[in-house]
Amino acid sequence: MQTVDVLIIGAGPVGLFLACRLAQLGISFKILEKRISRFEHSRSIGIHPPSLEKLGPLGVADEIIGRGVQIKRGRGFINTSHFGMLDFSICPKPYNFVLSLPQYETEKILEQRLCELAPGSLLRGVEVINVQQSSECVRVETRQYSVGDARERLKAKIQSRNQSNQYFRKKSSPTMVFSGQFVVACDGKDSRVRQLEDIPFRGGDYPDTYLMGDFADNTDFGSDAAIYLTDDGLVESFPLAKGARRWVVKTDERVAHPNVEQLAALVRKRLRFDLPVETSTMLSSFGVQHYLADTFVSNRVLLVGDAAHVVSPIGGQGMNLGWLEAWDAAETLETVLKDEQNTSEHLQSYDKKRRRVAKIVLSRAAFNMRMGRKTRFSFAKYAFARVLSSKPFARTMANMFTMRGL
16 A cells, blocks of 8 residues: 555646645655546636746746747627727736636646656556545545557547546456545546545536637737627637637537537627638537535545536636645645644635635636626626726726736
8 A cells, every 4th residue: 555645636737736736845645647648638728827826836837838828918899899908917927917828738737847846656547436534544445447459549539528538448457545644636526536525516507508619810819818798698719829719609508519610600690700610620519517515625635626616617717726726735735744733723724715715716707607698688788898897997807807816
């Protein structure tokens, strides 16, 4: 049985971030990940200033910034009429921008950094099947997987587009048991650890659905983002590296089998603008959910990131919230490992702070969702948007959209 100070479950962006920080603090750990390899498609793209402030000490901020696009302004439109500007450049330097970089690029950089800080600490193809707590440690029982042959992988890829089922074949080998003084669950919305700890996860689906696609950038926006509040629903546009641009369009219902022509038709109808459909590199449809765990701490188990909450991607704050939690979790674990007499007090303080912040972010996400919906009272929504974009609210709105002050 392998024994460490902390067992991290999940090697997405939040788990990798936490692992890097624990390595810097000199805390022994292992990070266990079910997937054999990273998910190589673009999901979240927005990295906010408070996250960049933490990525700096990790030693990866410069590389991440160098690969991404700095968004310093967001152009606001009502239908096709420009009504205001969200100016991030008025926020404190040096990170007075939101960085656009696909999540898989961020994960790659974090994993490379982890290999420098703690070689051999990441174990892939390891699935958690049971968690047992005692007064002194947590035992985690796991099952190992191996990569299937090329034919099996291709078949699995065709049958399922869910990256969490990434092309595994079970080994006949026995289970392995790991032990840690603490476990941090970074294993996502469907967290196995949270389920095993029987922590309630309350929330549900929003009525909102979207189409999203990446194309060559044929706008004149440069590095600006654009947000369109239209009579038929929200349209968003964000710059990507290498001359590309992401488009997100609210739909009336979930599109089961999307195609680029559907997305292009919606943009054309709402904005009278033609997307270069032949340049499409990514297309997806998605619904939106909101969830919050009743507690982020269960004795010696901590929940971080999507294991603790699910935030609407509209506004791009979910991954960043997870990073800020991971930073605080690392600091808290450093403290309790030195001050075991007051472990419960330190963990309760962490739980109280992080749940308070998560509730704020969930509330802001709900506001963003409401602003993007069709309504019979569009005139009132548009008037409210104009007020929020006015000079007296400029700094407040810029700080809110860049997650300052949480």
